[in-house]
Amino acid sequence: MPDDAPPKAPSRIQLRNRRRILDAALDVFAVHGYRGATLDQIAAAAGLSQPNLLYYFAGKEELHVTLLDQLDPSGDPLEEILAYVQRKLDMARDLPRESRLFANEILQGAPRMAPHLEADLKPLFDEKCGIIQSWIDAGKLAPIDPRHLIFANWAATQHYADFGAQIRVLLDTDAPAPGADPFLQTLFTNLLKPAGR
Amino acid sequence: MPDDAPPKAPSRIQLRNRRRILDAALDVFAVHGYRGATLDQIAAAAGLSQPNLLYYFAGKEELHVTLLDQLDPSGDPLEEILAYVQRKLDMARDLPRESRLFANEILQGAPRMAPHLEADLKPLFDEKCGIIQSWIDAGKLAPIDPRHLIFANWAATQHYADFGAQIRVLLDTDAPAPGADPFLQTLFTNLLKPAGR
DNA sequence: ATTATCTATAGATCTATAGATAATGC
DNA sequence: ATTATCTATAGATCTATAGATAATGC
Numbered sequence: 259m260p261d262d263a264p265p266k267a268p269s270r271i272q273l274r275n276r277r278r279i280l281d282a283a284l285d286v287f288a289v290h291g292y293r294g295a296t297l298d299q300i301a302a303a304a305g306l307s308q309p310n311l312l313y314y315f316a317g318k319e320e321l322h323v324t325l326l327d328q329l330d331p332s333g334d335p336l337e338e339i340l341a342y343v344q345r346k347l348d349m350a351r352d353l354p355r356e357s358r359l360f361a362n363e364i365l366q367g368a369p370r371m372a373p374h375l376e377a378d379l380k381p382l383f384d385e386k387c388g389i390i391q392s393w394i395d396a397g398k399l400a401p402i403d404p405r406h407l408i409f410a411n412w413a414a415t416q417h418y419a420d421f422g423a424q425i426r427v428l429l430d431t432d433a434p435a436p437g438a439d440p441f442l443q444t445l446f447t448n449l450l451k452p453a454g455r
Numbered sequence: 456m457p458d459d460a461p462p463k464a465p466s467r468i469q470l471r472n473r474r475r476i477l478d479a480a481l482d483v484f485a486v487h488g489y490r491g492a493t494l495d496q497i498a499a500a501a502g503l504s505q506p507n508l509l510y511y512f513a514g515k516e517e518l519h520v521t522l523l524d525q526l527d528p529s530g531d532p533l534e535e536i537l538a539y540v541q542r543k544l545d546m547a548r549d550l551p552r553e554s555r556l557f558a559n560e561i562l563q564g565a566p567r568m569a570p571h572l573e574a575d576l577k578p579l580f581d582e583k584c585g586i587i588q589s590w591i592d593a594g595k596l597a598p599i600d601p602r603h604l605i606f607a608n609w610a611a612t613q614h615y616a617d618f619g620a621q622i623r624v625l626l627d628t629d630a631p632a633p634g635a636d637p638f639l640q641t642l643f644t645n646l647l648k649p650a651g652r
Numbered sequence: 653a654t655t656a657t658c659t660a661t662a663g664a665t666c667t668a669t670a671g672a673t674a675a676t677g678c
Numbered sequence: 679a680t681t682a683t684c685t686a687t688a689g690a691t692c693t694a695t696a697g698a699t700a701a702t703g704c
Contacts, residue, residue, distance in 0.1 A: 294490030310683055
């Protein structure tokens, strides 16, 4: 049994093109998801023809798997991976599909909703910021950036909806992720205490 | 100028089928995104043939727009909409594409990563929970569920990466979302204080 | 009569392969 | 010689339309 085919080292071009392709694929998959991404898009972004791309990777599936494998949770920079998750709360628990639809839209850069956001959400956001700031000025609240407080609140709400799949694995349950209400109450209650006491 | 075509009330079948179709579309778009979803999938989920679906909606685009319009941020249950967002931090700020790729995978129910999560991430998660619990037992930390503390941390990290598009609109800036480090430091510092003081 | 559904299919797009041609490295 | 790229295209899938047929509501 000869150990035929000593695994030749990849050429410089191999290395460069594979890297370029993976980089382009990351761009495209990240925006459009697996099924929405096309090999043409990826090849163009990598500066190659589509058949030439397939000279380096056997197919779309292999490209995607290669990228996901690089996100190995047991990999070296642990925090790099542990940082990949989110939430759900009241409404998010009851409307997970709406939450995901929205998340998908935002992941794509909000191509259709940006005007909507600007026109409708922005004023509400600014108003809320003002209210929170007035609480801070009155000493009722620790002095933190109101904008990021709101983002943190939203994030907490969204997380459990969008990342239900991951949370169910981590909590060892088939049931929908339990509401995190008690936790979040504690979280924001603590946060609301002025720094002094 | 006769006001021709008095807008006849939609039939019972119209109402039922349009509702079914939108419900099915919500399912499919939420999982696969706009480009990844197919009219066949949606029609099948709605219990109709694909051409019949197109009898009720002019095309894929119209279906999607109809759903997004229902997410009107100026709509009635304000919280229902305000709850639709998330975050970014250190690594997420520097690796937004990886973050989105992961988010897309999780949004689809982690079809390829679930085993990975179970085998690699779960043990780390359990270990971290144990450490946090020991802090609580030692009175160094407010008594909150360690699992949800970790989720909140992850959510904070992820949010700014995945929802950059929305955050940029709300913060009125073209630059990438500014790191929320100062805010999150305050957040978790406050959280770490035992309830007593 | 009007509304709803079906069959059939055109045309576009997408993945993947075959086979020829060009570039590179001994 | 080996490696890399190109042209051409088969076959699958997907959106959308045309036109016939069936079901429904006066």
